[in-house]
Amino acid sequence: xxxxxxEHLTGPTPAMPQQKRTRVKRSSSSWWYHTANWLGLLxxxxxxxxxxxxxxxxxxxxxxxxxxxxxxxxxYQHMFAQSGTIHAFETSIELSxxxxxxxxxxxxxxxxxxYRLHSNWLRNLxxxxxxxxxxxxxxxxxxxxxxxxxxxxxxxxxLRNVLHIxxxxxxxxxxxxxxxxxxxxxxxxxxxxxxxxxSLSALRPEWSExxxxxxxxxxxxxxxxxxxxxxxxxxAALMLLFANxxxxxxxxxxxxxxxxxxxxxLISFAVAGNVSIDVGLGNALAMGMVIVLCLAVSLYTYMxxxxxxxxxx
Amino acid sequence: MSTQxxxxxxxxxxxxxxxxxxxxKILLFLVMLYLLVPLAATLVISFTGSPFSVKAYxxxxxxxxxxxxxxxxxxxxxxSTILTVVLITPTAYWVQLRIPRAxxxxxxxxxxxFAVPPIVLSLGYLEVYxxxxxxxxxxxxxxxxLLSNDPFNIVNTPQLLICAYVIIALPFAYRPIDNSLRAxxxxxxxxxxxxxxxxxxxxxxxxxxxxxxxxxxxxxxxxFTTAMxxxxxxxxxxxxxxxxxxxxxxxxxxxxxxxxxxxxFIITLLCVLALIFLARQRGASKKKTGNIExxxxx
Numbered sequence: 001x002x003x004x005x006x007e008h009l010t011g012p013t014p015a016m017p018q019q020k021r022t023r024v025k026r027s028s029s030s031w032w033y034h035t036a037n038w039l040g041l042l043x044x045x046x047x048x049x050x051x052x053x054x055x056x057x058x059x060x061x062x063x064x065x066x067x068x069x070x071x072x073x074x075x076y077q078h079m080f081a082q083s084g085t086i087h088a089f090e091t092s093i094e095l096s097x098x099x100x101x102x103x104x105x106x107x108x109x110x111x112x113x114x115y116r117l118h119s120n121w122l123r124n125l126x127x128x129x130x131x132x133x134x135x136x137x138x139x140x141x142x143x144x145x146x147x148x149x150x151x152x153x154x155x156x157x158x159l160r161n162v163l164h165i166x167x168x169x170x171x172x173x174x175x176x177x178x179x180x181x182x183x184x185x186x187x188x189x190x191x192x193x194x195x196x197x198x199s200l201s202a203l204r205p206e207w208s209e210x211x212x213x214x215x216x217x218x219x220x221x222x223x224x225x226x227x228x229x230x231x232x233x234x235x236a237a238l239m240l241l242f243a244n245x246x247x248x249x250x251x252x253x254x255x256x257x258x259x260x261x262x263x264x265x266l267i268s269f270a271v272a273g274n275v276s277i278d279v280g281l282g283n284a285l286a287m288g289m290v291i292v293l294c295l296a297v298s299l300y301t302y303m304x305x306x307x308x309x310x311x312x313x
Numbered sequence: 314m315s316t317q318x319x320x321x322x323x324x325x326x327x328x329x330x331x332x333x334x335x336x337x338k339i340l341l342f343l344v345m346l347y348l349l350v351p352l353a354a355t356l357v358i359s360f361t362g363s364p365f366s367v368k369a370y371x372x373x374x375x376x377x378x379x380x381x382x383x384x385x386x387x388x389x390x391x392x393s394t395i396l397t398v399v400l401i402t403p404t405a406y407w408v409q410l411r412i413p414r415a416x417x418x419x420x421x422x423x424x425x426x427f428a429v430p431p432i433v434l435s436l437g438y439l440e441v442y443x444x445x446x447x448x449x450x451x452x453x454x455x456x457x458x459l460l461s462n463d464p465f466n467i468v469n470t471p472q473l474l475i476c477a478y479v480i481i482a483l484p485f486a487y488r489p490i491d492n493s494l495r496a497x498x499x500x501x502x503x504x505x506x507x508x509x510x511x512x513x514x515x516x517x518x519x520x521x522x523x524x525x526x527x528x529x530x531x532x533x534x535x536x537f538t539t540a541m542x543x544x545x546x547x548x549x550x551x552x553x554x555x556x557x558x559x560x561x562x563x564x565x566x567x568x569x570x571x572x573x574x575x576x577x578f579i580i581t582l583l584c585v586l587a588l589i590f591l592a593r594q595r596g597a598s599k600k601k602t603g604n605i606e607x608x609x610x611x
Contacts, residue, residue: 040404044401048480049452050456050460051480052425052426052480054449054452055440058441107344109341110337110345113338113340113341113342116338117338126345128589132582133348135538136578139544139556139560140542140574141351143355144574147355147570148354150567153354155350186351193344247427249545253544254560268432268549270436271439279439282436283436286437289430290428290429290433297424
C-alpha cells in the first residue's frame, strides 16, 4: 500500500460527507481508500504537470503578455497583421494536409495490397520494413533525400546522364514545397500502412459474402459496405498524419535550412532568440499551432470512437 | 475448423475481382519502391569516391565527436526509457485496478503530446524554467523553483531532455502497456494473489509485470528510438546529441551526410529488429496479438 502522506490532491470524493453521517467508522476508511487511490497517481500527475501542463499554460499566459509582462492582445494582433506569419500558417497547413491526403490514399491501397498477400513471410517483411521507415524521420531522412533527389543526388544525376532529363531545369526542387511533400510522404506512407492494416482485418468476410449473396458487385460492396465501415478509421488516420506533419520541425529544418516559411521554423527563431520574432509573438504562434492540433486530435479521437463501433475494438 | 478456413480462402479471390487485387498490389509495389530508392541512393552516395571508397566512413569513425555524441544519445535513450517504464507501468496498473474513474484524465494526458509538438514544448520550457513566476511556483507545489535552481538545476541539461522525451513518447508508450493490461484479467489476478497473502508490490513485480512484458518491451523500444533520434529539443537547448552532430557535420559534407544517414538507419534498424524479435518471442503463444506498435517519429 501507499505510504501515508499529509499532502493529497484536491477533492477526495463528493460522496464522502454523506457517508460520514451514516457510519463514522466505515466512512473514514473509505475516505482513506479514495485518497490513497488518487495518491497512487500522484507521481505521474506531478510529472505531467511540470513537464507537460505548465509549459502549455505558460505559453497561453505569455501569448497575452508584452515584454514588460503587462496584459495585451498585441501578440495576436501582430500575428494576424504580418503577412509572413499568416503565410507560414497557410504553408504549414497546406503542406501537412497535402502530404497527409496523399499518404492516406496511397497508404490505404498499399495496406489493401498487404492485406491481400497470401504469403505470411512477405507480409511480415513488409510490416517490419514499414515500421522501420515510419521511424526513419528527421535529419537522417532529409539527408537521404538530399542524396537521392538533391542537385547532385543519385537519382537526379542518373536521370540527367542516362535519360537526359534534368529535373531542376524542369522546375523541380527538393528544397521547396513539393520537395518537402515528397519527404514527408516518406514517413507518413508506412505509418498509414501500419495503422490501416488492423482496420482492414476487422472487415468481416461474412459482410462481403452477404453482399455477394444479395447480388452486389465488388464495387457495390466497397461503396456501400466496406468504405462506410472504414471511413471513420480513414479520417482518424488522416488526422493523425496531419498532426504528425504539422508539428514536424527537424525534417524541414535540415532540408530547407529556413528556406521555407513554416510555423515550426518561425517558432524556432523565437526560441533561439532571433531578432525577427520576439518571444511574445512566438508564444502566440505556438498557441495557434496548439489550437489547430487540438482540432485535429479531437477529430481523431472522435473518429476512433466511431470506428470502434463497427470494428469491435 | 480447417475446412472452413480453406473454404474462405478459396472463396476470397472469386468474390473480389482481379481488378481490385491488382490495384492494391501494384500500388504496394510502387510504395515499397518509393521507400527503398532513397535508402539505396544514400548507400551508393556514401561509398562514392574513385570509384569505390570508404573514406566517408573512415573519416567519421575516427572523429571522436561521433562517439561522444553517440554515447550521450545512448544515455538519453536509456534514461528516458527507464523513466518511462518506471513511471507508466505502475500508473497504468493502478488506474486499471484501483481508480478506473481517472481513465479519461490519463487518456487526455497521454494524448496531449500529439497537440503539443516538441517545438512548442521547447518554447514552453524556456518560459517555465526561464524566469521565476509566483503562480508557477505555487501550481507546481514548489517543484519548478526547486528544479531551476542549484543544486537540482535542470535547465538546459540532459536531465531536462530526458523528462521531455518521456512526455514526447507518452502517447506511444502508454498505449501498448495499457492494452496489454486490459487484455489481462488484472482484478482476478490481483485478488488471487492477495488471498494467497501476496503484497501489492510483490503482486505487481512477480505477477503483473511478467504478464505484460510484451507491452512494456514495445513501449521501451519506442521511447528509446524517439529519444535517440530527437533533434528539435536537443538542438534548441544547445545539447550536442547525435542528431545535432549529424546535422552539423552533414550540412557541410554530402558524403559524410550520406554515411551518417546510413549509420543512423542501422541504429533504427537494430531497434526495430529487437522490437520484432522480442515481440515475436513473447507473443508466440498468443498468436498474432503481439502486433508491432509503431511510433510516429518526427
